[in-house]
Amino acid sequence: MAPIGQSVERTGGAEILARAKARAALVPDCLVEARRIANTVSAGWHGRRRRGIGENFWQFRPYSPGEDMARIDWRRSARDDLHTYVRDKEWQAAHTVWLWADLSASMMYHSKFGQVSKESRALVLMLALAEVLARSGERIGAPGLMEPIAARNAAERLATALAYAENVSGLPDTSMIRGASEIVLIGDFLDPLDRIMERIAPLARRGLRGTLIMVADPAEADFPYAGRTEFTDPETGEKFTAGRAEVLAEEYRLAYAANRDALGAELRHIGWSLIRHSTDRPASEALVSAHIYLSGQGSAR
Template identity: 75%
Template sequence: MASIGHIVARTPSGEVLSRAQQRAMLVPDCLVEARRIANTVITGWHGRRKRGIGENFWQFRPYSDGESLSRIDWRRSAKDDHTYVRDREWEAAHTIWLWADLSPSMMYKSTLGAVSKESRALVLMLALAEILARSGERIGCPGVMEPVSARNAAERLATAIMHSPLSEGLPDTGMIRGASDLVLIGDFLDPADRVMERLGPLARRGLRGHVVEIADPAEEVFPYAGRTEFTDPETGEKLTAGRAEILREDYQRAYRARRDSLGTSLRHLGWTFIPHRTDRAASEALVAVHMHLSGMPGRAAHGGLS
């Protein structure tokens, strides 16, 4: 997805080879960091509840075509224009699909960011896999790895990512069957309505989604001044600003509007939205996602935004 910054576009063939090599070198270090963060976050944690056919209330979620009408909670549904079903807890393993955007814009890192967006996304995905695997969940990655229930799920996912072909945009979710959790990690810089065109149908299929938006600090504050050349890492298009500082206010307004629109639309679907900046600790976003997956959104952190 499109990004800003001083990035030099390469030829298509050279770009593909370079990106594949960089990813292969990046993943092992990300796995080590993910395990370190997971060990920190998991301390004192006693597992997460799971939804299913148990007796205790779990959550409300949008009704999906084909589900039994007896599961509809008509009182909750009467509060707005959507139909909701009542989920209950279950003591069986649940399938959770994890995905990280590895498109060219995710390679961006300004001098204000601690790591690239790609590195942070990979660390969060692998740390989640590590934590969830320890509680016996099935972990999968759309188009990369079929769901597995194994203690070494994070390592297997890292290996699968290293050997998977490069892909652009949101993942193909055709292989996902039934009600599952889907965690999407990326920069989501496309217009909000375009992103929702892809995500809306997933919610209607009964998927419970969690979107983590990774942002470099420079993408929020726009620190540029003077003559500055910006290159879109995905199209190679260039924009030269003679005085970049005069664009700051309009840019920040548009950036915040896109984020607010996306967050509002996702919450309307019953999904969660967690903005996170790469100058903040990865554990902040990890805890936020973990709390939402655990059914404790009130305890979820904001993910690391000022």
């Protein structure tokens, strides 16, 4: 992941252009895959069900003192000797969901243990979420790429914006986000924890409800290396050579898990959610989890 909120200045213009062209070539296939996944997992979903002012029935729940008695369903209440019930309707007002995928150099990593690169999976998840949410009538936006729109072709328009973007790295500038919205950030989140929270915590204080999807290649968590191995930092180009990589395995795994768990704990503290996703698993798993959180049915973890 590139430095949070910063462009990678050390990366030359030619390299940025080359990566942009490679991403543009990748986006159409990712859009096709995103739609396939959205069609698979959205069966039976009918919007983001929340208590609100819509016309569709959602649920019965016990009456709470102080509520408007006009909302009591006396027929349902008559069948229960212990409780009086209120009829809730489904929340139907269009909501704004901002989507962002970090496409820094580190996201290009793809070991033989993963199905695809982290970049490819992040794009698919971002576009699949746009597709599913657009079908539910939500307004979809991408900071710095696309103003919020409520349209059935939101995923296609987002794909076009991504294809023409020159540099999509780090966490985005969110100064244009106004009011209570939701934001989904997709990346590997390998930066130091304090730098990540330095940007995310203010968003929570502004009232944004957020979900992070942490995309990882299986090799990044398992460290399946042995013997003499050279490691290269994709962001800085710095190299490190281990004479016997297997000696580092246990310490690395502990450090990786500790950093991941610490991020989850910090997000829970501000009321945000963390979804962990490995590229050897189906993208539909992360999509379902994200939809659950956005529907208000899941809790931060």
